[in-house]
Amino acid sequence: MKQCLPLLALLVAAPVYAAQxxxxxxxxxxxxxxxxxxxxxxxxxxxxxxxxxxxxxxxxxxxxxxxxxxxxxxxxxxxxxxxxxxxxxxxxxxxxxxxxxxxxxxxxxxxxxxxxxxxxxxxxxxxxxxxxxxxxxxxxxxxxxxxxxxxxxxxxxxxxxxxxxYDVKAATANFRKAADAGYADAQYALAMSLRQSNTPEDRKEATRLLGLATNQNHPDAAVEYAIAVFNGDGTEKDESRAAKLFLRAALKGNVIAMNRLARIYSAGRGFDEDRIRAAAWHLVARANGRSDGLLDEELTKLTPEERARADGLATQFRRQLSAALDASAADRQ
Known part of the structure; x- marks a missing residue:
C-alpha cells in the first residue's frame, strides 16, 4: 500500500505551527x-x-x-x-x-x-x-x-x-473530494486530521473514514481503526472485535498490530489470556523493530518449556507472514 501523511494531524491546526x-x-x-x-x-x-x-x-x-x-x-x-x-x-x-x-x-x-x-x-x-x-x-x-x-x-x-x-483549507477540500471518491489514502489522511478535534461528530466521522480505508486494506488505517474500536473512540467499544482487527492486520505484516496483539493476549482483553501467544507475537514484532519493555519483562517470567513453545509459535507466525506477503506480491503482478 502507498505511504500516507504521518503528520496529517497538523492539517486542522496548521496555523499554530511554525514549521509545515x-x-x-x-x-x-x-x-x-x-x-x-x-x-x-x-x-x-x-x-x-x-x-x-x-x-x-x-x-x-x-x-x-x-x-x-x-x-x-x-x-x-x-x-x-x-x-x-x-x-x-x-x-x-x-x-x-x-x-x-x-x-x-x-x-x-x-x-x-x-x-x-x-x-x-x-x-x-x-x-x-x-x-x-x-x-x-x-x-x-x-x-x-x-x-x-x-x-x-x-x-x-x-x-x-x-x-x-500553502493552503490548508484547499488541501483539506482536495483530501475530502478524494476521500469521497473512495481513495483510501485520502480517507486515512482526513481521519487523522479529524481525530485532532474534540467534537464527538468529528471523531465519529474520523472512525468511519478509518473503517472505509480499512476495508480497502490500508495498513495504517487498519491499526488506527482497531485502536478506535478497542477504546470506543467515535464508535461502539468492542474489545473482541478490535482484537480480531489487530490479528488481521498482524497477519498482513503490520508490526504495530503485532505489538498490540501481544499486549491483548498478555492482558486477556479481546482474546483469552495466552502468555505463549503474547510472547510469540512480541518476538515477531521485536524482530521487526518494535520494542516493548513490558513484554520483554513478561518473557523473563516464562519457564524454559513455555519459552520454547513461544519460539516455535513465533517461527510458525513468521512462515504464515512470509506466505501471505508472497501471495500479496503475486496478486500485484
Missing part, C-alpha cells in the same frame, strides 16, 4: 491502467490491448495498442498503456524517455491516468528533466477530471507550499 509537516513522496498510480484510479472508463470493454496486458501478453498488448492509436478512435487509453509498458519494462526494455513521450500524448488527448503518470516522472526527473511546476499543473488537470489520486496529490502540494501556495 514533513510530507511523503507523491502517490503513484497502481501498476496497471485499470487499477490506477478504479474508474470504470480506465479499461474499455472488449479492448484487445488491455485484455492482453492483463494476461501478461505484453507484445500483443503493445501491437493492439498501436493499432488503436493508428485508428485515432479514442486513442488516449492506449497511449497510456504503451507508456506503462515502457516505464515498467514489460516485454520491452525499460525506457522512461519513451514512457514520457507516450504519457504526454495520452495527457494531450485528455487521459487523466497519463496526466498523473507524467506528473510523477516530472517530479522524479525520470525520462525528462525535473519539473515540479509542470507536475503540479498536470495533477491539477487530472484532479479537475475527477481523478482521486490527483486530488490527493494536489492536496499534498498545497500542504507542502513550494510549487503551490
Amino acid at each position: 509537516p514533513e510530507l511523503p513522496p507523491i502517490e503513484v498510480p497502481l501498476s496497471t491502467p485499470d487499477q490506477m484510479t478504479g474508474s470504470e472508463e480506465a479499461v474499455p470493454a472488449g479492448d484487445l490491448a488491455f485484455a492482453a496486458f492483463q494476461r501478461g501478453e505484453y507484445m500483443t498488448a503493445m501491437n493492439e495498442a498501436l493499432k488503436r492509436v493508428g485508428k485515432k478512435e479514442d486513442p488516449a487509453p492506449a497511449m497510456t498503456l504503451i507508456g506503462v509498458i515502457y516505464e515498467n519494462g514489460l516485454g520491452f526494455n525499460k525506457d522512461p524517455a519513451k514512457a514520457v513521450e507516450w504519457y504526454k500524448l495520452g495527457a494531450d488527448n485528455g487521459d487523466h491516468n497519463s496526466m498523473v503518470a507524467l506528473a510523477l516522472l516530472k517530479l522524479e526527473g525520470s525520462g525528462t528533466p525535473k519539473d515540479p511546476k509542470g507536475a503540479a499543473d498536470l495533477f491539477q488537470q487530472a484532479a479537475d477530471k475527477g481523478d482521486p489520486i490527483a486530488m490527493y496529490n494536489v492536496g499534498l502540494l498545497e500542504l507542502q507550499g513550494s510549487v503551490r501556495p
Whole structure:
C-alpha cells in the first residue's frame, strides 16, 4: 500500500505551527491502467490491448495498442498503456524517455491516468528533466477530471507550499473530494486530521473514514481503526472485535498490530489470556523493530518449556507472514 501523511494531524491546526509537516513522496498510480484510479472508463470493454496486458501478453498488448492509436478512435487509453509498458519494462526494455513521450500524448488527448503518470516522472526527473511546476499543473488537470489520486496529490502540494501556495483549507477540500471518491489514502489522511478535534461528530466521522480505508486494506488505517474500536473512540467499544482487527492486520505484516496483539493476549482483553501467544507475537514484532519493555519483562517470567513453545509459535507466525506477503506480491503482478 502507498505511504500516507504521518503528520496529517497538523492539517486542522496548521496555523499554530511554525514549521509545515514533513510530507511523503507523491502517490503513484497502481501498476496497471485499470487499477490506477478504479474508474470504470480506465479499461474499455472488449479492448484487445488491455485484455492482453492483463494476461501478461505484453507484445500483443503493445501491437493492439498501436493499432488503436493508428485508428485515432479514442486513442488516449492506449497511449497510456504503451507508456506503462515502457516505464515498467514489460516485454520491452525499460525506457522512461519513451514512457514520457507516450504519457504526454495520452495527457494531450485528455487521459487523466497519463496526466498523473507524467506528473510523477516530472517530479522524479525520470525520462525528462525535473519539473515540479509542470507536475503540479498536470495533477491539477487530472484532479479537475475527477481523478482521486490527483486530488490527493494536489492536496499534498498545497500542504507542502513550494510549487503551490500553502493552503490548508484547499488541501483539506482536495483530501475530502478524494476521500469521497473512495481513495483510501485520502480517507486515512482526513481521519487523522479529524481525530485532532474534540467534537464527538468529528471523531465519529474520523472512525468511519478509518473503517472505509480499512476495508480497502490500508495498513495504517487498519491499526488506527482497531485502536478506535478497542477504546470506543467515535464508535461502539468492542474489545473482541478490535482484537480480531489487530490479528488481521498482524497477519498482513503490520508490526504495530503485532505489538498490540501481544499486549491483548498478555492482558486477556479481546482474546483469552495466552502468555505463549503474547510472547510469540512480541518476538515477531521485536524482530521487526518494535520494542516493548513490558513484554520483554513478561518473557523473563516464562519457564524454559513455555519459552520454547513461544519460539516455535513465533517461527510458525513468521512462515504464515512470509506466505501471505508472497501471495500479496503475486496478486500485484
